[in-house]
Amino acid sequence: MGGGTELEIVEEYEIEGRKRFRIRVKGTNIILNVTASSPNEAAEKAAEIANNLGLIRKAGGAAGI
Template identity: 45%
Template sequence: MVNARVVSKKDLIVVEKYFFLGSERYRVNVTGTNIVVNVRAGSEEEAVEKALEILSKIRLTDQALEKLRKISRNQ
C-alpha cells in the first residue's frame, strides 16, 4: 500500500470557538466538505493540530478529500 498524504493545515479552517462545561472548544472544518472536527484546545493553532491528528488517524488522504469535494459540489 502506498503511503498517501493526509490532509494538511491548508485544508482546515476554525469555524467556531465555544465553551462547554468549562472547557474551551473549537469546531474545525475541512474546507470544501461537510466534515467538522470538534476538539478541546487552548488556542486555534492547537485546535488545528488536534484536528490534523484525528484526521490522520482516520486516514483522510488528499485523494479521498478530492473525491469528497467532488461529491459535495455535485449535490
C-alpha cells in the first residue's frame, strides 16, 4: 500500500463509559477496533497496529485520517 489515506474511521461509539472507534484499512475489509479519547488518538493506535501487522507503512501522523 502506498502513501495517502490508508485508514478511515467507520464508527465511533461508547461501551461501559469508554470511547471506541472502528477503523477500516482502505481497500480491504479489515476493521481495527481501538479504545481512545479522540479520533486522532484512535488513528494513531490503529496505524500502529496496522503497521505491526504489515498492513500499512506508517508515514507519521495519523495515517491520513
